[in-house]
Amino acid sequence: MSTATTFSTLDPLTRQPLGERPVYATGMLLDAQDFQDEQTYHRGRLARALGLAGLLVQHRPAQDTAPEEIQVNAGLAVDRLGRLIELPRPACLRVQRWWDAEAARDGLLQADYTTPGRFISARAQAGVTLPARAVVADVFLRFVACPRGLTPAFASGPLDALNAVSVSRLRDAYELHLVPRQNLTDTGLGLPLRPGAFTLPVEDETAEEALAREAAMDDTSVDPAVRRAALQDAVLHGYSRPADDELPRGPEHPPTVDASAVFIARVLIPVAPADPTVRQGSAVLVDNHSRRFLPGLGVLARWTGL
Template sequence: MNSPLRPPSDDPLYALPDAARPHYATGMLLDAGDFADEQTYHRSRLARTLAFVSGAGARRLPEGLDADAAGAAGLFAGGTLAGLRVRQVPAAGEAVEEVRIAPGLAVDRLGRLVELPRSVCLRLTRWFDGELAGDGGDGLRLAALDNPQRFASARLIADGPALPARAVIADVFVRFVTCRQALTPAFASGPFDALDAVQTSRLRDAFEVHLVLRGDGLDDDFNGLPQPDRDLSALAPAARRDALQDAVLNGWPDISGSAGSSDAAGELPAPPGHPPGLDPTAVFLARVFVPVAAGDPPARSGDAIVDNGGRRVLPHLGMLAGALGLVGG
């Protein structure tokens, strides 16, 4: 999927609602909006907590905060909580080549949980042919770059397969969507007179997966990957303590919905490295390198290579305790 099937505005959390919950009293007249507001209140409180715990609480950096400061980068993006490994599955027999995303759980920049309960497969040849047919190959031309190692993670460069001399670069993202499910009888709303009207009775937290061409100007100074958090491992203990304290004290962004916190259309600004036109809450999972020859438009010349090393991961507390030597022995 390369275009949003459901607009972000389907979810009231996208508007960052105020922390106001309904108050009930005996004899009060209630309607569906009151119950929806109560759900939104509880969802938004949990989401805001998860957003800040994961370092994903900002629409934009607080004024005057250096983007390279400790903790600043993480304000823009969520990450992977568990699973969601992306891998290339080669063609075999009648099976075609696929990019397969394993089940798992991520949190987006609004603090919403994005869960894939099952594997998701993207048929690479069909996707490539669709991009070629959609615009005559213009997108593929822009995304076909020489020396693609410039845009790979350090882990892939050190431990992965050799990258080709030229490749089309595309990124895998997952985003939160709401799916309407189950219908129940209801009075018709609006200027209708119907005895068999129905309304949605369940909303399911679901997902969309996107494989997005990166023809948006990748070069030596812009690799298009999520901005990493600052590496504090080389600092002396006192300097590391100070940097962590400053990251917390500087980590209160403007997410109140006040003037200036979003653009003129009320949209969230995209985080650094995010593809233009993609939902700014989508979570980056992996980069895919598709080897191509030097034709115009480019033609495939080998199996795809998947790079999971550029994503933002959110280790659980037990894992962090082990890394810090805090486990019992």
């Protein structure tokens, strides 16, 4: 187990700036802000939607040489601010250490549910024995920047120095979080919205019309004109920008999780019927299929038969 420091300076992308490119001319004086703005523009344009490649989450039972772990395989994600998050190699979360920490602060009691199969995808339910009672937790992947290397620089702040140094590189890195989920219900599953899901103003659409529009997106037997209209509406209303420039939380983000973190899996840990702090058996069910997927065009073309 190792720890790493993270760079505490506020990332400009958290303010969701508009796409403004610096323009240069001969003789123009540049300062640090010009270069920061250049980087912010290009980093923010890398991707503007949630996409995933790899990042398969697996449960690895305890062995003689290794403790029980939740393993996230190597892969690439794009968070909601357009930042690429890469795991160059598998990363692990130790289950028993996490379990003991959550039990000490009552996190397990608040994330305990009966018939927990209702909170996972249909594919994850198929072919497995679902527990009667389990603790529900979600795996999140979050972007962080870590300082790498120092270089001589002018001293900053109220003190003068001749040997001042500054960070010369920032490495794009990641954090993994296993978060117990509280307050889940049959209508509030705490999962990411499906692609194309949106809400029109109440005066423009009733609840019944919204449900019908959502159903038309998936029903191939519906009149093609109706499906086309639903698709067009999803595109036209798929972009929104809050007035306060704060990144809105998705239904998958509990209050304690960064709104830019990427949901990648849901985990069910069976517990005893009478005590949710006592595990029942060693099995852990991992649902990799409730996340949002954005396949590449080549994969999508093959899937559609092109």
